[in-house]
Amino acid sequence: MSARTRELGILILVGLITVTGFASVYIARQNEISSGSLSYVGFFFALYLVAHLVARLTVPDADPYLMPMAAFLTGIGLTEIYRLNPTDALRQGLWVVIGVACFALTLIALRHDFRRLESYKYLFGLSALALLFMPVLPKIGRTINGARLWVHVGSLQFQPGELGKIAMIVFLAAYLHSKQEVLALGRLKDFGPLLAIWGCAMLVLVATRDLGSALLFFGIFLAILYLATSRLLYVGVGLTLFLIGAAGVYQTTSHVRSRVTIWLNPWTTQAIPCPTKGGILMQRQECESFQLVKSLYSIAQGGFTGTGLGKGTFSLPHGNTLIPDLNTDFIFSALAQELGLVGVAALLLVLMLFVVRGFRIALQVDDGFSKLMAAGLTFGFALQTFIIIGGILRIIPLTGITLPFISYGGSSVVANFILLAGLMLVSQRANEAR
């Protein structure tokens, strides 16, 4: 059986799972939603069929599991978004169309040899920086939940950082690949670029006031640096520098400081002045850590088996939402309540499998640039997943970034489809060479 035929088989399985998901949401909430919305599944499936056909034409030998896993994750995400807010699901569906289009375009454009990207490395580096700092610009930047990550153009709203992340990975893979030997020598003057990027990460952190994005970018940078130079010392020094910088920002930025306080003590027994409510006395779990605490209640409510899709409690009887940003940053806590530990563990295992396949591609491919790119993309995917879910589960301070493929949000969907295309291109090259 060829790789693509295998892919099609698993895609059909994923389609069936998605049908089941939508059907159970429909059964649980039929008073509220019409059966016509079940056509989402058909639409969704057709979309992946197109993606599959494009892959058959452009990357016939690429890994057959990546796309079905991405389909599974978008399917689950779409089902939950649909359950929370059918209107958002329509928009998300449109973004998936755009995402698949970008996926197809990337594959078609780079089907002969994606390695020519290497010669445009500085273009990627510059566009990464431009995308990263775009939200800071006065007219179009928006601050949402204390972090400046959004760009508004008309009614369109997106997080350019998501695309910036991909561009950054391509730049780092290309740049570090070319400077591999020099850097490995470890001369002091070669620390220049390292310090420059650390400075950039800190700038992003200060400018966007978002610990999560800074951690993500710097983590990706350190990972690729290590992969290219084999120097764990760089990782150590880099992490130390990051911690020093983060401590500095912690001292000076109240937004970051409150995130840490919330993380350490979400519950309080006595009332404290609530800064967002004009300083009136409230318990912290009713004020600053409201979102985290309610999200933990939602996760705990799921227990082992969950309430079932469509049966969870997310709003007061008259409709007020209990957890803000449920379908973007907090989609994991919605899924955890409705699917339970069983469902969440399955979801995390699929994410792990995706990561395993990604690194496998990096191991199989034979040139340095491809290795660095595949490993960088995969590591970025894993780290982003860890930062958002880890924040929700109180392993690390909570920062609002999206859950790959699952969260509601256009830029995230598009970026992740491009990431998928990148991995499949590398995989095609690895398998072709055999």
Place this chain on the structure above:
Amino acid sequence: MNARIRLAALVSLAMLVALIVASTYWQAWAAPDLANKSDNTIRQISEFKIDRGRIFAADGTVLAKNRIVHSRGQTYYFRRYPLGSLTAAAVGYATQTRSRAGLERSANDYLTGADQSLSGAIKQIGDRLLGSTIHGSDVYTSLNLEAQRVATAALGSNCGAAVAIEPSTGRVLALVTKPTYNPNDIEGHYNRALHARSPSCSGESALLDRATQGLYPPGSSFKVVTTAAALDTGRFTPDSSFSDPGYCMEYGQRVYNYGDQSGREVFGSIILSSALQHSVNSVFCNIGKALGMRTLMNYARRFGFDQTPSIDLPNNALAISGLYKSSRLLSPGEEDHQDPGRTAFGQDKLLVTPLQMAMVAATVANNGKMMRPHLVDRVRRSNGELMRIKPETLGRAIKPETAMELTQMMESVVSGGTGMMAQISGVRVAGKTGTAENGIGQPNTTWFISFAPADAPRVAVAVVLQNQTGVGGTTAAPIARQIMQAILTTTANSNP
């Protein structure tokens, strides 16, 4: 480079494994803790999707039922209390915004069907998977509505409480506190419920359950405990003779008997049974001094003092009866420094709840054996299965002979002593009055504790009234009589 890629892969997988571990922690390990947090709105609202069990009075009248609301594709079961404030102290409330109180809180496991047997639990998981509604169990209480009504009317606009218990089983027949609130007001009209006050006790919350939470000096009603200790230790008999000069010497000072406009009472030579009949403080003061603080309090503990009462109401609505110093319960180790003389007639540092005093009366009535007070009689599961709550013995407070002698003495209080207003024609009533002084010029706290019929008790009662100008025998005794009468008539021919 492959070794490095493997290390990066390992780090990535370790991060994702940490997420699985953390999910397991929150969803399995910490879940029960989080479920019980008072601000867990998700839990509280999800419980309104359960068809909550109803609560019934002993005669089958519905005390709490569900109002079905369909909203945004969900079905919610909200609470209605058809009788309003009548049984608020016992039944409590279950609301979205104010959590729960009373039986709605303590019997929540029954009401939400979480108490299931194994087969029931399996069925419930099936129900959940199929998405059908979970049905809770119905709770049948021992509350006698006639007694509730009579007690509510008799307490009137007073600040006070009444508790009635069936001595042989511990079934709580009446639990009334005044002023009280309407549980239907808690959601939406919380302030109305909170400020439901009566003119004679301003500044007191209507939400306070005085019957189980209110702490009052017991006054002479505590002499029942003192007498029990005096007789049970064998140190005294009902015929032990005392000389009453009208006061008792305590730390070199005179502690006087009760007095009114006609002056202090002086009885001269008097035996113990007459001293109880006429509530002579000096005699009990001397008994207290003779027995000592340790013995006195050990007997009080046998009647349930110094412990959280084991009644099936939420712990946060129960107060411990005992010795208090500036609102702090004294530990047994601190007792030795207290005054046994005044404690023996229920003054000084002693504070008690009406529930505790009802338990004292019920224990004497039940031949000295203390039964666990309880409100839930039977539970009917949604599958029709009926579960009876069996009466439970808490222990023996006093010997049966002591109880018998004490009963006779308490009968004499009603037949010809301070409690004559509790007489019921054709029924032998045993009782004890109490009038606790709260300082010169301050109104009294008055008590009456009693049981009837004295030869085969079916009801034991404690009544407390705050801010009284009269004494226990004239204010509280008539209320206790009405409650006992209501119970004796309604249970004359039926035994559930």
